[in-house]
Amino acid sequence: MAAFTLGPALLFCPADRPERFAKAAARADAVILDLEDAVLLEHKAHARENLTQTLNWEDELTPESTIVRINGAASGEQAEDAAAVAGTEVRWVIVPKAEDPAELDDLAARLPGVGLIPQIETPRGVLEAARLAAHPSVVAFFWGTEDLIAGLGGAGARRADGTCLPVIRHARSQLLLTAGAYGIPAVDTIFTSLKDVARLRQETADAVAEGFIAKACIHPQQVPTIRSAYAPEPAQAEWAKALLVEFAVHAGIPADDAPMADPARSGAFRFRSEMVDAPVIAQAQRVIQRHEAALSTPG
Numbered sequence: 001m002a003a004f005t006l007g008p009a010l011l012f013c014p015a016d017r018p019e020r021f022a023k024a025a026a027r028a029d030a031v032i033l034d035l036e037d038a039v040l041l042e043h044k045a046h047a048r049e050n051l052t053q054t055l056n057w058e059d060e061l062t063p064e065s066t067i068v069r070i071n072g073a074a075s076g077e078q079a080e081d082a083a084a085v086a087g088t089e090v091r092w093v094i095v096p097k098a099e100d101p102a103e104l105d106d107l108a109a110r111l112p113g114v115g116l117i118p119q120i121e122t123p124r125g126v127l128e129a130a131r132l133a134a135h136p137s138v139v140a141f142f143w144g145t146e147d148l149i150a151g152l153g154g155a156g157a158r159r160a161d162g163t164c165l166p167v168i169r170h171a172r173s174q175l176l177l178t179a180g181a182y183g184i185p186a187v188d189t190i191f192t193s194l195k196d197v198a199r200l201r202q203e204t205a206d207a208v209a210e211g212f213i214a215k216a217c218i219h220p221q222q223v224p225t226i227r228s229a230y231a232p233e234p235a236q237a238e239w240a241k242a243l244l245v246e247f248a249v250h251a252g253i254p255a256d257d258a259p260m261a262d263p264a265r266s267g268a269f270r271f272r273s274e275m276v277d278a279p280v281i282a283q284a285q286r287v288i289q290r291h292e293a294a295l296s297t298p299g
Contacts, residue, residue, distance in 0.1 A: 001115050002091050004140040004185055006030040006065065007214025008230035008293075009223040012190070014038035015047035015068075022060040027220040029227075029297070030065045035081050036072070036096050044077055048084040055088040063089035067117070072097040082110040092117055094142055099124045101131050108137040115139030117187070121147040126171050133182035141179040141186045142216070143172060162191070162199040176210060185213035194219055204229035208290075231294035232287050239272075240287035246271050247281050259288045 011028035013020050016039045024031045039047045051068065054061050068090050070081035074097070085093060091114060095107060098118030107116055116137045120129055121144030132138060145157035145168050157168050164172070172189075179186040188207040191200045204215050204226050215226050232240070244258035251258070251265035263281035270276070 001113060001137065001139065004092060004115055004117070004213070006067070006092070007187070008208075008290075009226040010067065010187060010214050010216045011220065011223060012038065012069075012216060012218050015051050016040075016043040018050045018054060018060075021050075021054055023220065025061050025065070027223050028217070029214070029223075030067060031061060032067045032069055032094065032216065033061070034069045035077070035084075036069050036075075044071070045080075048080060052084050052087050055090060063091055066090060067092045067094060069094035069096060069119070073100070073103045078107075079110075082107060085114065086111055091115060092139065094119050096144075097122050097125065097147060098132055099128050101128075101135050104132065104135045104137060108135075117142050119144055120171075120175050121145070122151045123148065124151075126174060129175055129178040130182070133178050133184060138182075138184060140184050140213070141175055143175050143186075143189050145189055162193060162196050162203075176212065180211065186211070188212040188215040190216045190218050191222070192218065194221065197225055200225050201229055227294065227297060230290055232291045236287055237291040240284040240291070243271055243276065243281065243284045244288065247276075247284075259285050 007029055009029045010032055011024050012032045012034050013024040015033045015035050021031070033051055035044065035047050035051070055063055055066065068085050070085065070093055071077035093107070093111060093114055094117045095103065096119045098104070098120060099122055104116055104118070116135070117140045118132045118138060119142040120126055133141065145164065148171060149157040149168065152167065158164050176186050191203055193199065200222060207215050208230050217223060217226060245255050246269065247266055248255040248258040250267070250269050251261060253261055253265065263278035263285065268275055268277040
C-alpha cells in the first residue's frame, strides 16, 4: 500500500461539478473529490458517475494526485461510493465521521490496496482514534471541526477572530499525537473564511511547525497561502543545508546522502554555538524536504 505523501495544499472539489476538476488539479498539489457534504443527496449518483468517468477516460485528474471522500457509514451511500471507487485506480479514500474499525474492515475488503484516511470529527471518533490509527489499511489521519462541535452540543468551533475553541485545539493535538504514535501523517482541517488570509497563514504556519503533512482547503485562492507557509524561509533553508553538511562530516557519509540518512548516524556535535543531536538533524531533514518540494512546485 502506497504511503501517503500528498501535499501541502489539498483542494476539495465537489464531485458533481466536473467543470471545476481541471482548475482544481491545475492549482493544487492534490484534489479531494468530495462525494459527501459538498454533494446534495439527489446528486450523489451523478457525482459517482463523474468520478469514474473522469478517472478512467479523461486526463483532467490523475489517480496519483486524487483523493476521494466517500460518504459515511450511516448515510446509506457508502457501499455505492466504494463500488464507484473500486472501478478506478484511486489510491486514497477519506472516510468521514470515522468511529469504528469494523467500518474500515469492510472498506478494506471492498477496496483492496487503497489507503484509508479516517476523518476524525466526532467525540467518539476522537476517543477511538488509537484503534483507527492501528488499522493496517490506514495511511493518514484527517480531522474536522464542525461535526465535532455539533456532537458536543456546541454552537461554533471558532471564536470571532477565527481561532479554534480550547476543546477543538485539544482534539486537534490529541489526533496529531495519535498519528505520530502510530507512524502515520496527519492532514490539517480546512479554514472556511476566504477573506481572513492572515488567519489562514498563521493556522497553516502552526500546522507546519507541529508536523501536519498538509492542509486541506476549499478554494483555489487559499492554495498559495498554504504553499507559502510550507515553504521554509531562506534563512531556515540555509541553516538546514549547513547543518546537514556538518552532520555528513560527523556521520562519515557523502553530503548528498545527508538529507535521507538516519539522524542517529552521528552523535551530538556543536553547530553554530549550539549542541545538535538526532532530533534536530531530523528537523533539518524535514526543512530540506519542504524546501525541495517548494522548488519543484509549478507557479
